[in-house]
Amino acid sequence: MKINFEIELLRTFIAFADTGSFKRASELVFRSQPAVSMQMKRFEDVVGKQLFMKKGRELILTEAGLNMVSYARQLLSMHDDIVDKIQGQKIDGKVCIGIPDDYAMLFLPNILKRFSATHPDVVLDIKSGGSNILSSRLNKGELDIAILAVRTPEEDDIILKKDPIVWATAKDDIIHTKRPLSLALFMDDSPIDKNTLSTLQKYKSNDDEPLEYKVVLESKSWAVLTIAALSGFAVATMAKSVVVPGLQILSEEDGFPNLGHTYIVMRATPDTQSIATSCLAQRIMDDFRSDIPATAGADLFSLMNDD
Secondary structure, eight states: OOOOOOHHHHHHHHHHHHHSSHHHHHHHHTOOHHHHHHHHHHHHHHHTSOOEEEETTEEEEOHHHHHHHHHHHHHHHHHHHHHHHHHTSOOOEEEEEEEOHHHHHHHHHHHHHHHHHHOTTEEEEEEEOOHHHHHHHHHTTSOSEEEEEESSOOTTOEEEEEEEEEEEEETTOOGGGSSSEEEEEEOTTOHHHHHHHHHHHHOOOTTSOOOOEEEEEEESOHHHHHHHHHTTSOEEEEEGGGOOTTEEEEOGGGTOOOOOEEEEEEEEOGGGOOHHHHHHHHHHHHHHHSOOOSSSOHHHHHGGGOO
16 A cells, blocks of 8 residues: 655644744744644654654654655755745746635735745635634635634634734723623624633632623724724724734723634635645645734734824
């Protein structure tokens, strides 16, 4: 029976060889540490030999693992060289990508600019919506790639960013001091909505009092929630990376509990991996290796303060 080496497994294996730990390897390949561990177990099953062993508290490569490193590097080098040559050729087609609108504002400008410069003949069909809806559309084959906000990544998710969830309100406003708290929430059962409500249900202040609140606005749109917060209409909860200028983040010192975090992940269906799709997926990962701006939409919302 012939052995088929998956490129992703080879890349993760080399990441471990270069870093010496599953934790640091997971950061290089944008996956969780448990996902890397499961990948390497699968890689050992494919190779048919033990590649890792414990030495004290450390995990090291066996003799078979050390021998595999050079072969893996050769295979990856050949693969990447072929990809480079293919990318030098004309690549066309259509890629359908789904992304929530809050993250679209933050991530799409650089992705679109850089991808269109290198792949001008590829048509991008961009769909916006809640993460649950986009995940469902991906499973139905209606999307090639989806960037999603999730509470817990799946095994094959590529983790792009761990993003804290924060309370946001207008600077120099006092709406957050009034009780019951006027709250603006995402709809569509989003991870931010779930974290906010579950935290509020369990939270007690130093005086052993709950944080009284009333939901005054629900929306599927990040822009609507942002405007509600900027106008002093309500306090909104959102991912920290999409907080715009003009908003302040409320902390535990202000009497607001920690809301935890969400993960931004990239998910794709294996049966839709065209060359154009693979190139876009690589562009997205490359962008996340670069510095991501701390806030989104600064240019758009700065127009509101120009008067």
